[in-house]
Structures are given as structure tokens and as C-alpha cells.
Amino acid sequence: MPVNLPALQPDHMHPVAGVRLGVTEAGIRKANRRDLTVFALDSGARVAGVFTKNRFCAAPVQVCKAHLAAGDIRALVINTGVANAGTGEEGMVHARATCVAVAKALDIAPEQVLPFSTGVILEHLPIDRLTAGVPGAVADLRGDGWFDAAHAIMTTDTAPKGVSRRIELEGKDVTITGISKGAGMIKPNMATMLGFMATDANISQALLDKLVVEAADLSFNSITVDGDTSTNDSFILMATGKAGNSVVEDEHGAAWAALREAVIGVAIELAQAIVRDGEGATKFMTLAVKGGRSREECRAVAYAIGQSPLVKTAFFASDPNLGRILAAIGYAGIDDLDVSRLKVWLGDVLVAERGGRAASYREEDGARIMAEAEITVTVDLARGEAEATVWTCDFSYDYVKINADYRS
Amino acid sequence: MPVNLPALQPDHMHPVAGVRLGVTEAGIRKANRRDLTVFALDSGARVAGVFTKNRFCAAPVQVCKAHLAAGDIRALVINTGVANAGTGEEGMVHARATCVAVAKALDIAPEQVLPFSTGVILEHLPIDRLTAGVPGAVADLRGDGWFDAAHAIMTTDTAPKGVSRRIELEGKDVTITGISKGAGMIKPNMATMLGFMATDANISQALLDKLVVEAADLSFNSITVDGDTSTNDSFILMATGKAGNSVVEDEHGAAWAALREAVIGVAIELAQAIVRDGEGATKFMTLAVKGGRSREECRAVAYAIGQSPLVKTAFFASDPNLGRILAAIGYAGIDDLDVSRLKVWLGDVLVAERGGRAASYREEDGARIMAEAEITVTVDLARGEAEATVWTCDFSYDYVKINADYRS
Numbered sequence: 001m002p003v004n005l006p007a008l009q010p011d012h013m014h015p016v017a018g019v020r021l022g023v024t025e026a027g028i029r030k031a032n033r034r035d036l037t038v039f040a041l042d043s044g045a046r047v048a049g050v051f052t053k054n055r056f057c058a059a060p061v062q063v064c065k066a067h068l069a070a071g072d073i074r075a076l077v078i079n080t081g082v083a084n085a086g087t088g089e090e091g092m093v094h095a096r097a098t099c100v101a102v103a104k105a106l107d108i109a110p111e112q113v114l115p116f117s118t119g120v121i122l123e124h125l126p127i128d129r130l131t132a133g134v135p136g137a138v139a140d141l142r143g144d145g146w147f148d149a150a151h152a153i154m155t156t157d158t159a160p161k162g163v164s165r166r167i168e169l170e171g172k173d174v175t176i177t178g179i180s181k182g183a184g185m186i187k188p189n190m191a192t193m194l195g196f197m198a199t200d201a202n203i204s205q206a207l208l209d210k211l212v213v214e215a216a217d218l219s220f221n222s223i224t225v226d227g228d229t230s231t232n233d234s235f236i237l238m239a240t241g242k243a244g245n246s247v248v249e250d251e252h253g254a255a256w257a258a259l260r261e262a263v264i265g266v267a268i269e270l271a272q273a274i275v276r277d278g279e280g281a282t283k284f285m286t287l288a289v290k291g292g293r294s295r296e297e298c299r300a301v302a303y304a305i306g307q308s309p310l311v312k313t314a315f316f317a318s319d320p321n322l323g324r325i326l327a328a329i330g331y332a333g334i335d336d337l338d339v340s341r342l343k344v345w346l347g348d349v350l351v352a353e354r355g356g357r358a359a360s361y362r363e364e365d366g367a368r369i370m371a372e373a374e375i376t377v378t379v380d381l382a383r384g385e386a387e388a389t390v391w392t393c394d395f396s397y398d399y400v401k402i403n404a405d406y407r408s
Numbered sequence: 409m410p411v412n413l414p415a416l417q418p419d420h421m422h423p424v425a426g427v428r429l430g431v432t433e434a435g436i437r438k439a440n441r442r443d444l445t446v447f448a449l450d451s452g453a454r455v456a457g458v459f460t461k462n463r464f465c466a467a468p469v470q471v472c473k474a475h476l477a478a479g480d481i482r483a484l485v486i487n488t489g490v491a492n493a494g495t496g497e498e499g500m501v502h503a504r505a506t507c508v509a510v511a512k513a514l515d516i517a518p519e520q521v522l523p524f525s526t527g528v529i530l531e532h533l534p535i536d537r538l539t540a541g542v543p544g545a546v547a548d549l550r551g552d553g554w555f556d557a558a559h560a561i562m563t564t565d566t567a568p569k570g571v572s573r574r575i576e577l578e579g580k581d582v583t584i585t586g587i588s589k590g591a592g593m594i595k596p597n598m599a600t601m602l603g604f605m606a607t608d609a610n611i612s613q614a615l616l617d618k619l620v621v622e623a624a625d626l627s628f629n630s631i632t633v634d635g636d637t638s639t640n641d642s643f644i645l646m647a648t649g650k651a652g653n654s655v656v657e658d659e660h661g662a663a664w665a666a667l668r669e670a671v672i673g674v675a676i677e678l679a680q681a682i683v684r685d686g687e688g689a690t691k692f693m694t695l696a697v698k699g700g701r702s703r704e705e706c707r708a709v710a711y712a713i714g715q716s717p718l719v720k721t722a723f724f725a726s727d728p729n730l731g732r733i734l735a736a737i738g739y740a741g742i743d744d745l746d747v748s749r750l751k752v753w754l755g756d757v758l759v760a761e762r763g764g765r766a767a768s769y770r771e772e773d774g775a776r777i778m779a780e781a782e783i784t785v786t787v788d789l790a791r792g793e794a795e796a797t798v799w800t801c802d803f804s805y806d807y808v809k810i811n812a813d814y815r816s
Contacts, residue, residue, distance in 0.1 A: 053739070054735060054738035054739045055737070055738040055739070055742065055743075055745040055747050056734045056735055056737065056738030056747050056763075057738070083731070085731065085734075085735070086730070086731055086734045086735075086760065086763065086764050086765065087763075087764045087765075088748070088762050088763040088764030089762075089763075090764070091763075091764065120731060121730075121731025121732070121734065121735060122730050122731040122734065122760075122764065122765050123731075184718065185718055185732075185735065226716075226717040226718060227715070227716070227717065228716050228717065228718050228732070228735060228736065228739070229735070229738075229739035230735065231731075231734075231735050231738060307635070308634075308635070308636050309634040309635065309636065309717070309803075309807070309811070310592065310593055310634060310636050310811055313807075313808050313811035313812045314811065314812070316808065316812050317811075317812035317813065319812070322494070322529075322530050323491070323493065323494055323528065323529025323530040323531075323639075324529070324593075324636075326464045326493075326494045326529065326530065326639075327462060327464055327493075327494075327529060327593065327636060327637070327638065327639050328636065329463070329464065330462035330463040330464030330465070330637075330639060331461070331462045331463070331636070331637035334463065335463075337463040339463050339464050340496070352494070352530075354496050354497075355464075355494065355495075355496040355497075355499075356494045356495045356496035356498070356499065356530065357494065357495075357530050395717075395808060396808060397805055397808050397809070399717070399721075399808070400721050400724065400803060400804060400805050400807070400808055401805070403717070403718055403721035403722065403725075404721045404722070404724050404725035404727070405725065
């Protein structure tokens with residue numbers, strides 16, 4: 001059960017003018033489940049993306065990067081079941097063949113298609129079943145396909161993840177809708193596997209490129225489930241321009257500020273949804289680090305806490321084992337950190353100062369906070385003005401069970 | 409049950425001339441268990457040590473460093489139950505009071521005592537019970553006390569860890585004996601919590617200082633259980649000079665080479681014993697990375713594999729999930745790694761090459777290797793001559809159980 005993730009409802013997902021989605025059961029790895037999704041974009045849409053930094057990046061990621069560089073993207077195709085990663089030359093052939101099949105069905109060029117795969121690594125795509133499924137997905141294309149697509153991109157996810165918002169831009173209604181998937185192998189390093197967002201706002205390619213990086217940094221690149229960076233992480237932001245606003249191209253304008261805030265807000269909610277549905281998760285933790293000299297060192301401290309198996313198992317046990325948090329801060333890599341100055345709060349309870357437990361701290365206060373399903377740990381490094389927030393979940397028996405059983 | 413760790417026998421542990429050990433039940437945290445150990449060194453012994461790099465380093469570690477810098481160490485005192493870490497000024501007072509008690513019982517100066525603590529972080533030492541226990545431990549001092557000391561320094565360890573070797577140096581018998589402890593919060597960064605080794609060899613302080621760093625690097629600094637660096641990691645090497653060999657002080661001499669090899673060999677065995685007894689461990693893994701441009705990048709790859717919860721749970725399940733290993737190599741931080749050139753072996757089976765699964769690989773070969781309790785993963789990065797080896801264990805239900813229950 002995801003932690004405080006409301007069940008997705010079809011009417012939560014506002015269509016985005018210029019974007020249609022279709023899904024089908026292609027039988028990629030298992031029968032009787034939707035495993036193939038196609039996005040079709042009207043002509044003139046702008047697309048930007050960020051991808052995994054894993055050197056074993058999957059074949060579809062490599063094809064995506066090449067096609068995105070050429071521009072004029074008109075379709076996305078996503079399969080689950082097999083990640084097409086660690087598949088060598090044959091993997092590249094399969095990724096390109098996937099694009100050819102979608103291009104044929106939509107009467108566009110293969111270079112106008114972005115392919116995505118998620119699932120088991122090192123297995124080859126059953127390319128014949130995949131391409132045979134494409135016409136079915138294309139026949140299913142519709143503007144209100146977001147809800148079904150959120151389901152069709154799931155792998156070990158226990159719940160679909162979708163967020164949709166509407167804002168007003170120059171008197172025009174603008175919609176931002178997105179879906180994401182992921183539950184394990186989650187410490188995205190550029191973006192998570194997988195996030196797709198679209199807006200009907202009209203925005204310049206330059207600002208769209210900037211926005212996708214900023215949004216990824218503050219959302220998908222600020223979460224961790226198990227510290228493993230996937231081979232297939234991809235985050236795509238599409239802008240169809242159908243809303244009728246004049247093109248957003250001024251970094252100092254109000255329209256950019258409003259659109260930026262809304263897009264980042266949706267991205268953060270989608271990223272948090274992945275953590276809430278993290279493999280075996282029973283707790284959702286916000287790790288807020290402030291008072292650092294740089295955002296980077298704040299992130300290092302937050303990730304040290306958020307990736308420590310000892311901290312994560314203590315949270316699973318609702319045990320306010322503060323020593324494990326302090327130890328993680330201590331090994332986060334800040335060589336000149338003065339531990340006598342920093343402060344740590346569990347929820348609203350000051351738990352550590354002056355290099356040790358706070359004099360005012362009482363175990364029952366810590367226990368009260370730890371009993372909750374959502375817990376914020378705040379660290380003040382007291383050495384600067386920078387800050388960073390990372391979201392993570394706890395580490396339970398079920399994490400081990402899920403990952404010892406997966407594939408079998 | 410530790411993985412292939414033979415039960416320690418009293419007669420395995422050769423006494424080291426000039427070193428006596430005594431233990432007692434001081435009731436530090438639990439009744440009816442030996443929890444206080446004293447080492448007494450004859451006058452003239454040389455001592456060197458390396459300590460945790462965790463910024464929250466424990467009070468005793470800080471006192472150790474200061475006393476070691478002053479030289480002429482005559483005693484060590486180790487308590488389990490409470491780590492005296494994250495304890496602020498009071499922790500420093502307690503660490504010094506511990507030295508005073510031992511100094512008084514042995515008629516030496518407090519600055520000649522090195523204090524060590526291991527156990528729960530953030531709790532204060534019950535200093536009265538500890539100092540009250542010192543005379544009992546001192547009364548128990550004897551040359552054959554190593555076996556009992558190996559037991560008395562345990563915390564969540566399920567088995568005592570001790571290694572002893574004898575070599576010949578210039579026709580003289582030289583003994584090297586050591587003990588270690590640790591099972592969780594294990595990714596030592598200088599040394600593990602805790603390792604104590606002594607030899608009766610005569611060796612210069614300069615070479616002893618060099619040897620302790622080299623031995624730590626190749627042993628305790630080459631293991632990981634859960635990636636958490638402890639606040640109390642300490643590794644101490646003592647040389648009493650009682651063997652009668654002429655002082656080892658020539659870095660190019662045969663005596664240095666022989667002594668170095670033996671000391672490092674004992675240190676590696678002690679470090680491996682910690683992994684074999686890693687919390688919840690059911691498998692012992694050797695991660696051998698070669699063909700790197702530097703030892704550092706080989707270590708980064710080995711640690712990425714060895715710390716991946718996904719890899720560790722797959723090993724627990726005896727699942728040859730090669731994709732998780734490749735993904736870990738891919739995110740190890742080598743930006744210009746050419747994944748099409750590297751090779752990976754599981755045991756003696758080539759499993760990956762040319763960016764994907766080896767053509768010759770058969771799942772049953774992988775399954776055969778994974779069924780074993782000791783598994784070697786070999787990675788050839790094919791870009792240089794450097795190499796590094798890291799030892800680790802798998803990640804099981806029991807790891808979560810142990811760490812969700814500890815303290816309660």
C-alpha cells in the first residue's frame with residue numbers, strides 16, 4: 001500500500017489539447033496486462049527531456065537522445081516488461097524497429113518517435129509481439145487516455161501515478177498533466193524511470209529545455225528509494241501550444257514564473273508519488289537540510305540520511321534512533337563540518353544540538369513523531385544559506401521480499 | 409550463522425609476548441555479559457592506529473587520537489553496550505575518566521591509555537559502573553586472554569573474530585594476533601569498529617605507522633555490510649618488540665616484506681570475518697575489479713555493486729540477476745566508461761560482454777554459481793592496469809529484522 005497516495009481517479013486527469021494516448025495488451029512479458037502505450041502529438045508541439053546518467057543506459061534512451069536532438073517529435077511509445085538495457089547492438093535494432101512500427105501506424109518518420117522501455121534488464125525485447133501490438137495502441141488514441149496510460153506504464157508499482165493541474169496564463173486556461181512510474185531502482189540521476197508531462201501552454205524551445213532540467217532537479221532528482229540509479233530513467237516534458245497564450249519566452253516575465261511554478265509543482269507531486277509507492281514503503285520521509293554552504297552539500301547530507309539502510313530500517317520500526325541519523329550526517333562527506341553547531345529536528349521536536357542529544361529531548365516526543373506515516377527530518381548545518389530537500393521512504397521486510405522474488 | 413567462519417578456538421590464538429588481556433562483566437548495558445576489556449602493554453611497545461572519518465566521531469576516538477600523538481601507550485580499554493558517540497562534552501569527560509581509572513589500576517599515566525567504546529550511539533556511558541569494573545578486568549590480565557577478549561568486544565556480532573599467525577623473521581619466531589568486531593554500520597572509512605592487532609616483532613615507529621594505514625586500506629577499508637560508516641571505527645596495531653629480531657626499519661628489506669605480508673594477511677582475515685558475520689548475511693561475496701585506470705575507480709565500481717540493495721537482495725535470493733550488477737557498474741561514477749568493452753564473470757562463468765549478456769551464457773550456469781555460499785564477481789573494465797577487491801555480504805530479511813529490532 002502506498003503511503004498517503006490517494007487512489008487516482010479518471011476525472012483527476014485533465015486532457016491536454018494536442019496530446020492523445022492509447023494503450024494495448026501486447027503480451028511483452030505477461031499476458032492479460034496493458035503493457036504498451038503510445039502518445040501522439042499534434043504537429044508543432046515542442047518536446048524536451050532528460051535521461052539517466054547510468055553508463056549502461058538502455059538502447060531506447062540512446063535512440064531518444066538522437067531523435068530529440070533532431071527535433072519535431074510527434075510520438076512516444078512505452079513498453080513495460082522488458083527494459084531493453086544491457087542488450088548490446090540487438091537492443092538498438094529493437095528500439096529502432098519500435099519507432100518504425102509506430103511511424104508507419106501514424107504516417108510520420110521513425111525519427112519523430114521517442115521509444116521508452118521499462119522492466120527487466122538484460123532480456124531482449126520480444127520485438128515481434130511489440131510491433132504487432134502497435135496498431136492496437138494507435139487505434140485506442142484519445143485525449144482522455146492519461147488514466148489508462150498511468151496504469152499501462154506500471155511495473156512493480158502498486159498504484160498508478162498521475163497529477164494534473166490547471167492554471168490561468170494571460171487569461172487562457174492552461175493544463176499541465178503528467179504520469180510517472182517507478183518503485184525500485186530509484187535514485188534518479190537526471191530523471192526517473194519514467195515521467196511524462198504535457199502542457200498545452202505555448203513556450204519557446206529554449207525555456208522548455210531549461211524548465212525540464214529545473215523540474216527534474218527539484219523533483220525526480222530529489223528522491224531515493226534504494227539508491228540504485230536505473231538504466232532507463234527518462235523524464236519528458238511536452239508543450240503543444242494549443243492553449244492560445246502568446247509564446248512564453250521571457251525568463252523575467254510573469255507567465256514564465258507562473259508556468260514554471262505549476263510545472264515544477266506537478267513534477268514534485270509525481271516524484272513524491274514514486275516514493276510513496278516505493279518498494280515495501282510504510283513511511284514517507286521528507287529530509288530538509290538547510291544552513292549549508294551549497295545546495296550540493298545539503299543534498300549530500302539529505303541523501304546520506306535517506307540512503308542509510310540503518311536509518312531506513314529504524315523508521316520502519318518507528319524507532320527514534322537518532323544516533324543513526326547523526327552518523328549518516330557525519331559521513332556525508334563534509335570534511336570541515338562542525339558537529340557541535342548543527343541541529344536536528346524530528347518533526348517539530350529538536351532532537352540534537354551541541355554534538356549530542358538535545359537536553360530538552362524526551363524519548364516519548366520522538367516516539368510520537370515516529371509513529372506517523374509522514375515524517376520530516378530537518379537538519380540545520382549552521383554554516384551557510386543553501387538548502388535542499390530529498391524525499392524517501394523506509395526499508396521494510398517487504399523491500400527484501402519484493403526484490404528477492406522479482407523475476408522469479 | 410556467519411558464512412563459512414570456523415568457530416574460534418582458544419588454541420587458535422597465540423599469545424603475543426608483552427601483551428596481556430583481561431575482561432570482566434561491568435554491567436554497562438546488560439547484565440551477565442562480558443563487556444569490558446583491558447589490554448596491558450609492556451614498556452617499550454610501539455602503537456599505531458587509524459580511526460573513523462565520520463565527523464560525528466565518538467568521544468573515545470578523539471581521546472585516542474590525542475593520546476596516540478603523545479606516544480608511549482601502555483594500555484587499551486574497550487567497553488561494549490554504549491558507543492559514547494554523539495554525547496558532546498559529557499562524552500569527553502567520560503572517555504577521560506575511563507583512562508584515569510585504568511591508569512590508576514595499572515600505575516601509569518592517563519595519557520598512556522587508549523579508550524574505545526562500541527554500542528548504541530547518543531546514550532551516555534554509565535561511567536560509575538564502567539570505572540567500578542576496571543579493577544576486575546585488570547585482575548584478569550593474562551597473555552592468553554585473546555580468546556576471551558574476542559568475545560568481550562562483541563555487540564550484534566553472532567561469533568567472535570580472531571586470527572593468529574606465526575612467521576619466522578631472521579630466525580626468530582614472530583607472532584601476529586588480532587581480534588575484530590562489527591556486523592552492522594559497516595563501511596569503514598579508515599578502519600573498522602573495532603580491530604586490534606599485536607605482534608611481538610620489533611619494528612620502527614615509522615614503518616609501523618605506514619603498515620597500519622596499508623593494512624587498513626587493504627582489509628577493513630575494503631569491506632561493506634550496509635554502507636554505513638560508524639562513528640567509532642578504530643584499528644590499532646601494536647608491536648612489542650619482544651621477539652628479539654633486529655628492528656625492522658628498511659622498507660626494501662626482506663624482513664619488512666615478510667612482516668608486511670603477514671600483518672596484512674591477518675588484517676584481511678579479520679575484516680572478512682566481519683563480513684561473514686554481517687547482519688543477516690547468508691552469502692559472502694568477493695568483488696574483484698580489474699582493468700581500471702586507478703585503484704580508486706576500481707573501488708568505486710566494487711562498492712557500487714557491493715552497496716546496491718538490489719544486487720544484495722538478488723544474491724540473497726540466489727538469483728543471477730545480472731542486470732542489477734551491470735546497472736550498478738553503470739552508475740559507479742566513471743563518466744567515460746565504455747560499457748561495450750567491459751566483461752563480467754560470476755565465479756568462472758563469463759556473463760556479460762559487448763554491452764549485454766554474453767552469447768555463451770546459460771542461466772543454469774549462473775544459477776549454479778549463485779547457489780554457493782561464497783561467490784566471486786569479477787569485472788574487467790578493460791581500460792587500464794589498476795585493480796581493487798572489496799568484500800561484502802547479501803541483504804536478507806534478517807538484516808531488516810535485526811535493525812528494526814535493535815535497541816528495543
